[in-house]
Amino acid sequence: MTPKRASISDIAKELKLAVSTVSRALSGHSRISEATRQRVWQLAEQLDYQPNHLAAALRKGRSNTLGVILPNIDGHFFALVMKGAEAVANQAGFNVMLCQSNEDHAHEAKNVETLMNAQVDGILVSLARNTHDFQHFEKARQRNLPLVFFDRILDGSEVSAVVVDDQRGGYEATRHLLAQGRRRIAHFGGPQHLNIFKDRYAGYRQALEEAGVPLEEELVVLCHDMSLEDGAAGIRQLLDLPQPPDAIFSSGDFTAVGALDALKEKGLRVPQDVALVGFGNETFSSLTEPKLTTIDQRCEEMGGAAIRLLLEMIQHDTQTRTPRKIVLRPELLKRASSELV
Amino acid sequence: MTPKRASISDIAKELKLAVSTVSRALSGHSRISEATRQRVWQLAEQLDYQPNHLAAALRKGRSNTLGVILPNIDGHFFALVMKGAEAVANQAGFNVMLCQSNEDHAHEAKNVETLMNAQVDGILVSLARNTHDFQHFEKARQRNLPLVFFDRILDGSEVSAVVVDDQRGGYEATRHLLAQGRRRIAHFGGPQHLNIFKDRYAGYRQALEEAGVPLEEELVVLCHDMSLEDGAAGIRQLLDLPQPPDAIFSSGDFTAVGALDALKEKGLRVPQDVALVGFGNETFSSLTEPKLTTIDQRCEEMGGAAIRLLLEMIQHDTQTRTPRKIVLRPELLKRASSELV
DNA sequence: TTGTACGCGTTATCAG
């Protein structure tokens, strides 16, 4: 049936060598005569020898596998992050095991279990939207399993993480709108327990303050799940105001596009009547009419940096001592939804 | 440092039992007295015992891990497929290891190696766009490693696979356009060595034939990578014809949207001047103006079905004998790009 | 430079 794969001992037998010798010859570890090394490699090639990583993992207590937990993978963002992460991990000889939490806290907890069962050497995670605490990571922490968070982390938590400078993103987006002469700038915010939304909001306020534009509470709409519908509902609420806004900085592209649709339905023009800036540079944001100005988050870099940090923790076994935070700089992509040509 | 995890022998020692007894008690395998079973489970709980899957895998020659190779994960389609796949796999006690081929044949070959190294029990794959042969799956086949393909397979190949009835999709899309009174219906096709594009094209021809509308070669545009640009270029080519089309059935949503953009730029109206139908139900297809009529492919079902098939092959160890093919029924989603309201 | 021996944690087999 299944043709047995050649093992290290098969080639040892064939060559009348000890398995240990073969092992060393292959891994190039100890001092081995060039002659035998040649012989071993040659036969290995010939037998199409593939090392059994499971056995090695068992022996070394290391699986060379990394776990990644994402809320979802259907947006541009996480997909690209994953791409960057995979690239770095594979290059370092690590495999990646992906789990989706589907934006659900309970599912996320299950994922952690799953990955620990799979004996991963470390976990990279971006929190589900409804995750408010770290309790489900406690067992991992007790086992001293390296943990790195990215993008979405709990506000004020002491963990290693890679994030984009969301405040700066919000700041630049808002400044851009101010530079267009807008003064009644509204904001769509997300759940404030997540750093990303809190910081984007902070950047918005900072820009207003610097420009001497007072913050108007009525212009701030907090959304629950940052969906298209949230955006549509938000804009309706804003248009009902005695003095509606002339611009919106949205913490997400989906809500921005939802608003865009609703505005068009009402016969209002973008950007003439209301200018729009989103956040995230989703694929579709360059497909809308007009194309959406948004903030790019260096997705691939983020994934790569996060994995590098994780690998570093794994190799130095020094994770809990000093949580490190890496901050990337976002980039404003000016497009038609916010600028008259 | 790292607090040692409790192993099966720890609990054996504590309870003065043989490891084998404990093993059986935990896995509920053989006949074990209810008394000892209780004691074992209780202590296991107490010590927070977590089975070492690596060791089990080594012993059993089975990792309980499945590999999945996807061209990319930034579209709606593969993301949803993955979701369905994960759900089924996890329920069956299997983990999923994801690799992206980035639409590249060479990368795909590497992925196969990677997954075989990781000792996966089976591989699920959707081919990269520039993959024209199966040679890189040969080693896997020799090892008798269960292989299931989905969505994109090589035309005419004898492999187990789960696909959507693409011909039917193309057929229904085209019939829908015919029902709107369109007669000069163009087609954007993809690389014809991939079943999906070939079949969609076939469905298009079938519908035309049934309606007694002659197929015009000049209305068929074959695209290379199904990008937005391909769509824009395609529509330009079509508009240069002496008799331009009044509708387009595109084999992909991206090309359809590219065409949509280009049409709007030319000042042509959709659907009044040119009606448009895409394929794939990408997220953004409901965000365009007008919203794009398209074909939904039962993504989650597809992923689930594919994994079920793979598991079946793994359990019955009967993969090569009878390649099975599962065909799902696609669904036409009528939206504004093809219908006057 | 090479060989010997043992252990990683489980499970299958064979006795008892």
Next chain:
DNA sequence: CTGATAACGCGTACAA
């Protein structure tokens, strides 16, 4: 019903 033992494939002290 339970115990002892070998084996999965590899890595590493220790000895030669």
